Amino acid sequence: xxxxxxxxxxxxxxxxxQVDMHDRLAMTLQDDLTRQxxxxxxRGVLIDISSLEMIDSFIGRMLSNISLxxxxxxxxxxxxxxxxxxxxxxxxxxxxxxxxxxxxxxxKGMMLLRECLDSDDSEVEDDAS
Amino acid sequence: MMLLxxxxxxxxxxxxxxxxxxVARQWAIDLNFKLIDQTKFVTAVSELARNTLIYGRGGxxxxxxxxxxxxKGLRAVFEDRGPGIPDIEEALKDGFSxxxxxxxxxxxxxRLSNEFEIISQPGEGTRVTIARxx
Numbered sequence: 001x002x003x004x005x006x007x008x009x010x011x012x013x014x015x016x017x018q019v020d021m022h023d024r025l026a027m028t029l030q031d032d033l034t035r036q037x038x039x040x041x042x043r044g045v046l047i048d049i050s051s052l053e054m055i056d057s058f059i060g061r062m063l064s065n066i067s068l069x070x071x072x073x074x075x076x077x078x079x080x081x082x083x084x085x086x087x088x089x090x091x092x093x094x095x096x097x098x099x100x101x102x103x104x105x106x107x108k109g110m111m112l113l114r115e116c117l118d119s120d121d122s123e124v125e126d127d128a129s
Numbered sequence: 130m131m132l133l134x135x136x137x138x139x140x141x142x143x144x145x146x147x148x149x150x151x152v153a154r155q156w157a158i159d160l161n162f163k164l165i166d167q168t169k170f171v172t173a174v175s176e177l178a179r180n181t182l183i184y185g186r187g188g189x190x191x192x193x194x195x196x197x198x199x200x201k202g203l204r205a206v207f208e209d210r211g212p213g214i215p216d217i218e219e220a221l222k223d224g225f226s227x228x229x230x231x232x233x234x235x236x237x238x239x240r241l242s243n244e245f246e247i248i249s250q251p252g253e254g255t256r257v258t259i260a261r262x263x
Contacts, residue, residue, distance in 0.1 A: 020151065022143040023179070054150060054168055056175040057233040085168040093172060093237035094223050 004029045006036050011043040012113060018051045026062040033066055037073045043120075044113035045070050048106055050081030060095040067099040076116040077101065080109035133194040133201070140178050140207070141187040149178040149190050153205065156194055160201045162263055170203055170261045173238040177207045177257050180234050184227070185209025185255055195260075202243075202262040213251040221247075 002025055007014040013036055015029070033045060047063065049055070055063070067077040080103045090097070103109035134156075138149055153174040157167040174190070181188040188209030195202050214220045221239065226232035235257075239245040242259035249255040 020147050022147045024143055053154070054171050054175060056172050056179070057231050057237060058175075058179060061231055083168075085165045088165055089168045089172050089241065092169065092240050093176075094233045094240065095231070095237075 001028070003032065006032060008036075008040050008042070011041075011117065012110075013037065013040070013042045013045045014048070015045070016048040016051070020053075021059060023058055026059055030062050030066055030069070034069045034073065037070055037075050042075050043117050044075055045077040046106065046109050046113060047077065047079045048081050048109075049079060049086075050083065050105075052086060053083070055082075055086050055090055055095075057093060057095055060090060060093075060097055064097045064100055067097075067101070071099065076113055078103050078109040078112050080104065080106055131196045133196055135191065135193040138190045138192065139187075140181045140190055140209075143182070146175060146178040146182060149192075150175045152192060153203070156192060156203055157261075160194060160203065160263055162203075162261075166261060166263070169241040170205075170259075173241040173259055173261075174205055176234040176238045177205070177259065180257070181207045181209045181255075183230075184214075185211035187211075188254070197262075200262050202260055204244075204258065204260040207257045208254065209256075210254040213253055213255055214247075214249040215251050217247055217249055 004015060004017060063079055070077045078101045082102060103112050138152060139145055140149060150171045154167060154171045157170050178190060191206040193204045195204055219225055221236050223236050224232040238259060243262050244260035246258040
């Protein structure tokens, strides 16, 4: 079965979507990611969509679901590299993608994930003290 | 209006939705659509192709390259013989869905297109036509 690869890098999972996804492939990615977050105890997910030339309501909802599900599993998701034309189209389509954090590129996305992790950790310390 | 080119594509599987957007993208590139216009048209095509598959239980997309008053454009007609839409006004509202979706397909595709027309006969099927000009 066709799958989008998920790479593990320390506490994070990295996904680069490079194909024009059909709906089932998008659903499979959603399932695989949630399973992988639990299996590898991940704290963050970075999804690179810079090669995606289009996001319709189905793919938009998949990205939103991944973010919401990862939150429930105590992990943060950052979506990076959205093309400007895709962003404009998404807004006109009426998609708000609740819960999705975005960054301009992979580097900034990683920074954002680390910041989230650090602030989570310090909150835990604050609670303990 | 002059018809430059036309092609009919079946929409009977998820893979056909992908195919519909790829053909739409290529034709938009061939007509020198700007990137933003390509993206809007392809996204509208994707939404409507999915509607044809899921709500219309399959059908086809007729894609046409047309020219009017020296302007080129793309028109896509989605036709199915599914159950039809009893209340079109309701179906065009954001967030209305009879399935498990966000209900953005029809109203979103309308916003992304320069022209939009929908004809539906309960029990007989639905035809949605969109057009986008260069």
